[in-house]
Amino acid sequence: MSCSNHNCNKCQHNLCTHRVPIFSDLASDEMNQVTDLIIRKKFDKGELIVMEGNLLEGLYIINQGRVKAFRYTQEAKEQILYLFTEGDFFGEKNLLRKQPVTYYVEALEETNICVIPHKNFYELLRNAPSISVKIMEQLCIRIEHLESSIQNMGSKNMESRVSLILLEFAQKYGVRKGNGVLVDVPLTREGIANYIGVTRETVSRKLSSLQEEGTIELIGNKKIMIHTIKALELEFSKEI
Amino acid sequence: MSCSNHNCNKCQHNLCTHRVPIFSDLASDEMNQVTDLIIRKKFDKGELIVMEGNLLEGLYIINQGRVKAFRYTQEAKEQILYLFTEGDFFGEKNLLRKQPVTYYVEALEETNICVIPHKNFYELLRNAPSISVKIMEQLCIRIEHLESSIQNMGSKNMESRVSLILLEFAQKYGVRKGNGVLVDVPLTREGIANYIGVTRETVSRKLSSLQEEGTIELIGNKKIMIHTIKALELEFSKEI
DNA sequence: CGCCTCATTGAAGAGTATCAAAAACTGTGG
DNA sequence: CCACAGTTTTTGATACTCTTCAATGAGGCG
Numbered sequence: 001m002s003c004s005n006h007n008c009n010k011c012q013h014n015l016c017t018h019r020v021p022i023f024s025d026l027a028s029d030e031m032n033q034v035t036d037l038i039i040r041k042k043f044d045k046g047e048l049i050v051m052e053g054n055l056l057e058g059l060y061i062i063n064q065g066r067v068k069a070f071r072y073t074q075e076a077k078e079q080i081l082y083l084f085t086e087g088d089f090f091g092e093k094n095l096l097r098k099q100p101v102t103y104y105v106e107a108l109e110e111t112n113i114c115v116i117p118h119k120n121f122y123e124l125l126r127n128a129p130s131i132s133v134k135i136m137e138q139l140c141i142r143i144e145h146l147e148s149s150i151q152n153m154g155s156k157n158m159e160s161r162v163s164l165i166l167l168e169f170a171q172k173y174g175v176r177k178g179n180g181v182l183v184d185v186p187l188t189r190e191g192i193a194n195y196i197g198v199t200r201e202t203v204s205r206k207l208s209s210l211q212e213e214g215t216i217e218l219i220g221n222k223k224i225m226i227h228t229i230k231a232l233e234l235e236f237s238k239e240i
Numbered sequence: 241m242s243c244s245n246h247n248c249n250k251c252q253h254n255l256c257t258h259r260v261p262i263f264s265d266l267a268s269d270e271m272n273q274v275t276d277l278i279i280r281k282k283f284d285k286g287e288l289i290v291m292e293g294n295l296l297e298g299l300y301i302i303n304q305g306r307v308k309a310f311r312y313t314q315e316a317k318e319q320i321l322y323l324f325t326e327g328d329f330f331g332e333k334n335l336l337r338k339q340p341v342t343y344y345v346e347a348l349e350e351t352n353i354c355v356i357p358h359k360n361f362y363e364l365l366r367n368a369p370s371i372s373v374k375i376m377e378q379l380c381i382r383i384e385h386l387e388s389s390i391q392n393m394g395s396k397n398m399e400s401r402v403s404l405i406l407l408e409f410a411q412k413y414g415v416r417k418g419n420g421v422l423v424d425v426p427l428t429r430e431g432i433a434n435y436i437g438v439t440r441e442t443v444s445r446k447l448s449s450l451q452e453e454g455t456i457e458l459i460g461n462k463k464i465m466i467h468t469i470k471a472l473e474l475e476f477s478k479e480i
Numbered sequence: 481c482g483c484c485t486c487a488t489t490g491a492a493g494a495g496t497a498t499c500a501a502a503a504a505c506t507g508t509g510g
Numbered sequence: 511c512c513a514c515a516g517t518t519t520t521t522g523a524t525a526c527t528c529t530t531c532a533a534t535g536a537g538g539c540g
Contacts, residue, residue: 071391079394081387093380096373102384132372133336139379140333144342146386147321151311153393154319154437156529158496189519197394199497204520221505221518396497398528429487439529444488461486461537 016061016114019087022134030128039115043107050091050105058117061089065111066186070194071103080195082145083108083186085172092135095121108186153197161196162206163232166216170226180227188221256301256354259327262374270368279355283347290331290345298357301329305351306426310434311343320435322385323348323426325412332375335361348426393437401436402446403472406456410466420467428461 016038017023017031026034039058043049049067050056062084069082069090081103084090094101095118116124124131152164166183174181185192189207190200207224210216215232217225226232256278257263257271266274279298283289289307290296302324309322309330321343324330334341335358356364364371392404406423414421425432429447430440447464450456455472457465466472 071387073391073395074397074400075395077394079391081390093383096376097380102387129369129372132369132376136336136372136376136379139376139383140337143333143379143383143386146383146390147311147342149390150321150386150393151313151319153390154317154434155313155315156437156495157314160314188517194394197396200519201498201521202496205496208520396527428485440487441489441530442528445528448488458487 016063019063020061020089021087022089022131022138025130025134026128034116034120034124037116037120039117041113041115043111043113045107045109047107048104049107049111049113050101050103052102052104053100055100056091056094056118058091058115059089059095059121060091060105061114061116062086063112063114065113066108067105067111068108068187068191069103069105078191078194079197080187080191081149082142083172083195089138092139108191158196158198158202158206161198162192162203162210165192165196166210166224166226166232167229169224170229170232174226177225180225181229182219183224183226185222185224256303259303260301260329261327262329262371262378265370265374266368274356274360274364277356277360279357281353281355283351283353285347285349287347288344289347289351289353290341290343292342292344293340295340296331296334296358298331298355299329299335299361300331300345301354301356302326303352303354305353306348307345307351308348308427308431309343309345318431318434319437320427320431321389322382323412323435329378332379348431398436398438398442398446401438402432402443402450405432405436406450406464406466406472407469409464410469410472414466417465420465421469422459423464423466425462425464 017026017035023031023034040063041049043065049060052071064086066086067084068080069084070078070080073079082090084105090105091101093099152161155161169183169185170181173186174183176182187195188200189203193200193203196203207216207218210232211218213231215226215228217227219225257266257275263271263274280303281289283305289300292311304326306326307324308320309324310318310320313319322330324345330345331341333339392401395401409423409425410421413426414423416422427435428440429443433440433443436443447456447458450472451458453471455466455468457467459465
């Protein structure tokens with residue numbers, strides 16, 4: 001599950017510290033200092049990275065892969081809060097407030113994580129005040145994302161909720177292909193459903209109808225070709 | 241709408257700086273320095289304090305009163321994100337990232353606001369690093385609140401959503417009375433509905449049924465006596 | 481006291497959840 | 511490369527919950 005600094009060659013040349021916004025202001029030698037402190041971990045698809053109630057040993061940075069962070073609703077259904085990708089980090093909250101995590105994090109694919117032990121993290125905060133500001137910025141970005149999610153979930157019609165998640169996917173994971181965007185979907189239908197608070201059948205039906213009308217094209221279960229982004233944006237905002 | 245430092249006697253003796261967590265580590269003379277910089281504003285019930293798109297001139301701290309922060313959903317329905325009370329603050333996000341606000345804030349009752357101009361706020365950040373940490377903590381608290389909201393809105397049955405908001409009210413605005421809790425409800429039925437993503441009729445019906453079964457007692461439109469908190473907690477978690 | 485806003489209640493309807501079954505996909509091993 | 515098994519997805523039919531629309535009732539402020 002974890003590997004030393006020397007036999008994890010993928011990490012070696014793809015250092016988290018260089019990819020994370022919060023360290024972007026560090027001088028190169030400072031960055032190397034941080035890099036030396038990193039503990040690397042590897043998780044398989046479906047593996048739990050952290051559990052609700054865990055006390056994290058440090059800041060978790062995603063070096064490679066994608067993960068979902070979720071809680072359970074009253075109905076014991078997963079409610080996905082975030083999708084994190086390369087360069088994203090989590091656990092900062094629990095470091096700052098020294099509290100156990102309040103959600104689960106699970107690898108959606110093979111994922112390499114870099115952990116900065118919290119002792120070192122605090123030193124960093126003291127020595128490089130610019131990091132504080134960066135962290136605040138990231139926290140604010142996270143707040144905005146959550147606010148949008150709530151705004152979206154307050155909307156009753158699932159049309160706009162499905163459309164919005166497709167737009168989010170297009171933006172985060174999409175690659176231009178011809179005059180459309182090809183998306184490598186990180187979630188199953190059920191995962192999508194758990195993200196926007198509906199059932200998997202509803203997601204399925206809506207994707208099918210979007211395919212029928214030519215807006216998207218389902219390629220297997222893991223890829224979606226979005227032909228007309230405009231149509232999604234329209235759908236998203238068509239209700240008065 | 242705004243008043244000078246000398247004729248706003250309510251503020252005078254109830255200084256925001258003493259009531260806000262982020263300043264709690266400041267020495268008394270530092271605090272007085274901050275206090276001198278404060279601009280005071282007063283808003284009537286129903287008045288908009290900030291609008292989406294506004295560039296705020298500073299950090300907004302609530303000295304007295306209650307406000308709601310909301311966005312609009314696709315259906316043009318208000319989606320309430322936060323209820324802020326005395327001691328809470330908002331606008332920090334937009335200061336840190338220097339971006340326009342992304343929500344509306346409206347006074348739910350007569351409200352006194354203290355504004356710390358952002359120029360002074362930045363100085364504070366530089367001179368008193370402890371404030372950074374406090375702000376991060378507050379941001380984390382806000383994140384946790386939002387995460388809980390999403391978890392709650394992901395739950396399909398409104399039973400648990402209504403129960404949860406009543407519990408939240410009890411905790412924030414409740415006063416023990418005998419063996420129950422008397423709550424001064426800050427929102428109309430429609431407001432409650434806009435907080436949890438249902439219609440006002442649904443809220444009304446659920447409150448009535450809770451009253452029938454003896455869990456709560458509706459006193460006018462603005463007060464609710466909660467007789468058995470336990471019943472709400474049960475209701476909240478009764479689905480498997 | 482009267483007006484206006486807010487809240488309640490009822491009946492009908494829309495829409496999504498649920499349940500069930502069939503189809504498609506994914507990955508493994510021959 | 512193909513067949514197979516397990517998983518995931520799709521699709522259909524039904525049920526149920528919440529919304530919507532409408533009308534009545536209560537509350538609060540001048």
